[in-house]
Amino acid sequence: ADVSVEVATVDHTLQKVRRKYHHTRHCRKRRSPKKRFEELWSGLWTYPYLVVVVVTAVVFAVVVTVWALLWVFTCRESNNGVYFAGMIRVANEEFIPEYRHADSTEFLSLAKKIELVLSNVYKGSSVAKLYKQAVISDLSNNNLGGVLVHFWMVFEVPQLKSPAVREEWVGAILRDSVLTSLQNRTSVGYLLDLPVDIESILINAAQRSDYTSTSSGSECLDKPYAPLPGTSVPLELDPPGGGVSCHIKLTSAPGSVVRLTISSFLIQPSDCVGDALTVYDSLLPMSARTLRAWSGTCSMSDLLSTNALCKCSFSGADDVCVSACSSHVETQEGAGYTGHIYSPFHPSLLPTKCICTWLFGTPSPSLGVSLKFHNYVLRPKDPNAHCTHGWWKVNDHMFCGSYVGYSTVFRISHPSPEVEFRCSSRQAQMPFQAAYGSYNLSQPCDQGHFLCSTGFCVERHQRCDGLDDCQDESDEHFCCTASCGGPSPPHPLYVCDGHSDCSNGRDELNCTQGTLRWDCVGTCILKKNARCDGVPDCQDRSDEEDCGCGLPSPVRKVGSFSNLDRIVGGSNSLEGEWPWQVGLLFSGNLYCGASVLSADWLISAAHCFSKERLADPRSWRAHLGMLTRGEARHVAEIQHVVVHEFYDASTFDYDVALLRLRRPWPASLAPLVQPVCLPTPSFTPGPLRPCWVTGWGYRSEGGSKGGSKVLPAVLQKAQVSLLSPSECKKRFHPVTARMLCAGVPSGAQDACNGDSGGPLACQASAGGRWFLMGIVSWGSGCGRPRLPGVYTRVSKLTSWIHQHIT
Incomplete structure (x- = not known):
């Protein structure tokens, strides 16, 4: 009974406020100024006026914030620090022992003079607005006289202008300054008033972490000195964890060089793929002065510097002597x-x-x-x-x-x-x-011997016996005859290959008593391609061990075949048809192919990793079980890249690399992910057995079809035929024993750009297992008539492969 309810609208409330405000202003005319101010102030903070004030304040704050953000991100470019490591030789300065100590008065005096010269040079150049400072890191003696100066240069470069500051241009500014003063064919000119050897100028791009970790205040920096030639200085370093880089700057007496002998080196296997030991022919981490770089365990070797200096760094690379x-x-x-x-x-x-x-x-x-x-x-x-x-x-x-x-x-x-x-x-x-x-001089080989291309002399009866007696197969070239008549036996290339090359069938007789093909433990059998053929020929069954490979199970086809689906004569693959095929992505882009060897290892081509930026495993991802690009069954990180130590970038000899996965791929992915079988050194597929090359590479030479560059979405396959070594050498020069040719005479089926590192797989027999015969390596264009593709010959490298993966 004591409760009353009033329903009020906004208009009703405002009317009451207006009446109250009107009554205050007009009815109380004799109030004091102080009283009027207090009443006015209390009136302003009534409900409607409070809302107006708050809204105005919020709008003002938003405007100020938006303006500030626009100024930071639009009107003002954000600057990035760009760092360079440099080295020059000051010719007229005599090296004194005090220069070895960065806190000495002599060091600081010369360093200040050189820093001033460098600053004046760059402040008068086209990059003056970007130049920040030069810092002298070390002064060292060298065997050419004068003082070798190691320094840092720092630039503050807006992101939009970052391509404008490169090591080539930064170095050119110094060289151009000296070049104008060279006289009488001498290499010493003047950098302003400082005599500098132009041949000693070297500028390398560096990381900010290199700059900070090599400063005098670094927590992991040592500078041992060998005062006399022959002095042995022991080094023991246990670098702390937490990503700290440790550096050892080695120097020795003038007129000597530094020999670094590594007696013990071990990086524990972990996910830290950046762990490495790098030795430089410099006191700064300069990529152009890399002597050697290791990750994981390494073979012990001595290293020598060019001068009386050397630097060891736990993250980098360097040069020589x-x-x-x-x-x-x-x-x-x-x-x-x-x-x-x-x-x-x-x-x-x-x-x-x-x-x-x-x-x-x-x-x-x-x-x-x-x-x-x-x-x-x-x-x-x-x-x-x-x-x-x-x-x-x-x-x-x-x-x-x-x-x-x-x-x-x-x-x-x-x-x-x-x-x-x-x-x-x-x-x-x-x-x-x-x-x-x-x-x-008149008779390099004794009578009855054959002169190999390697320079060795082998007995004539060893020629064309199917064995590589010359070590480069030069004794087996031009032996492509079945030799069905006469006292000589048929060439092993034709023996027991499942096809009768002789009319009397002589080449297919006694096929378990032909040329030596497989070594059992303690005994030998005479059978061609005995490895993993499903028949245990050795008493210990060693010829059938580790044979869980090379048996694909295709499950479905993607799309329909048409000319637009072709890659140099290829066609769409089936899912699970090539379960060992791997796509390698570098920085998110499909770059090369690879093949599965085991749960931990892949095999690819060395030239995919030949450049310095490509050698970092952290930038690679392996896509396994992938039929259509971007739809991999499993994406694996690469822990380590092993490039063959004899790889020659100019000839592509030994073009093979092994990739170790950080974690094994799940066994549940079988049969869509499966290893390919490795061939034995004597493996020879029959002439009627098909060989197939697969990949996601371009469909034609130059990567264009119809004027546009298009990579196929679905894994492509193309059937090719193997050429004999003699035929391969007729097409290309030079072709080594680690290479083989495969293709078709018309060139209609071939690998192309983007297929590098991918597999060339062959069957040993009908319905048998697939073996990795080759790795896509190089060629003369793509799909050209009478110019087959050239592949890395895996059978010549199986021992090297097993040394690493087992």
Whole structure:
């Protein structure tokens, strides 16, 4: 009974407020000014006026905030720090011991002078507005005199202008400043008033982390010094965790070089793929001065610096050594190999700068000099190519050296030749050695022997016996006849291949007693392609072990076949038809192919990872069980990339790489993900057995079809035929024993750009397992008539593969 209800509208409330305000203003005319102000203030904070004030304040705050954001993100460019590591040689300054200490008065005085010169140069250049500062990191002695200066340069570059500051242009500013003052063919000019050796100027782009971690205040920095040549300085370093980079700056007395001997090195396997040890021929982490870089465990080797300095860093890479060597060598007649010559500082790694000269002499003008190399070969120099693994001059004839997986013999048809060797690589290379002796100029091989391309002499009965006696198969070239008549047996290429090449069937008789094909433990069997053929031929069944591979189970077809689906004669694959096929994506883009070898390992082509930016496993992703691009059954991260140590980027020899997955792919993905079988060294598919190349590469040469670049969405397949080594060599030069050719005469079926690293799979027998015969490597265009594709020959590299994956 005491409750009353009033329904009020906004209009009703406002009318009451207006009446109250009107009554206050007009009825109380004799109030004091102070009283009127108080009443007015209380009136303003009544409900409607409070709303107006709050809304106005909010609108004002929003306007101010929006304006500030527009100024930051639109009107004002955000600046990024860009860092460069540099090195120059000041020619007129004598090195004193105080320069080794960055806090000494002498160091600070010279450093301030050089920093001022560098600043004046860049403040007067086209990048003056972007230049921030130069910081001298180290002063060191060198074997050319003067003082070697190691410095940092920092630029503040707006994001929109970041491409305008590159190491080539930053270095060109210094070189141009010195170039104008060069006189009388000397390499020393003036950087303003500072005499600088123009050949010593080197600028490399760097990371901010390199700049901060190598500063004098770094928590993990050491600077040992060897005061006398031959002094041994022990190094023991246990770097802390948490992503800290440790650096050791090694220096030694003038006139010497630093030899770094690694006796123990271990990085525990983990997800930290960035863990690495890098050695530089500099006191700063400069990529162009990389001596060696390791991740995980490594083979122990000695490293040598160019000067009396060297830097070890736990995250980077670097370059090499200067030395000279010469000797006079006398050979003996009829005594075989009587001595050895060695690479500079052997057995240390080969430096980048070195010169060696050997003067040979034989006891008779009818004798020449024979050099037997281990894992090294000399070939005539191509006038248009650069020698990347050693430059040789033999009596005014030029040769290039390269590393191979076998021994070679190099013969010099002169009784007293002069042999000069120069280092020519940007990175430290493996050492070499050669045994020397004399040979008869008129008859290099004894009677009844065959001269191999490797320089070896093998007995004539070993020619065309199906075995690689020359180590480069030169004894097996041009043997493509079945030899069905006469006393000689048929060539092993035709024996027991399931096809009768002889009219009397001679090549298919006694197929378990032909050429040696498989080694059991403790015994041998004579059977072709006994590996994983489903028949246990060895008593211990070793020929059928680890054979869970190469048996695909296609389940469905995607789309319909048409000319638009073709990639150089290919067609759409079925799901599960090629379960070992892998797509490799670099920074999100499909770049190469690969094949599954096991739950942990993939195999691909070395040239996919040859450049420095491509060698970082963190930028790669492996797409397994993928039929249509972007629809992988499993995406795996790469933990480690192993490129064959003999890979030659100029010839694509040893074009093979292994990729270790960070985690095994799930077994539940079978049969859509499955390994391909590895062939034995003697594996030979029958001539009627199909071989197929697969990939997502371009459909035609140049990657264009109808004027536009289009990659197929569905995995493509194309059937090709293997060519004999002799036919392959007729098409291309040079073709090595680690290469094979496959295609069709018309060129209608072929691999192309984007298929690199992918598989060439062949069946050993009808309904049998599929073996990885080749890896897409190189070719002359795509789909050209009479120009087949060239593949890495896997059967020649199986031992190297097993060394890593087992």
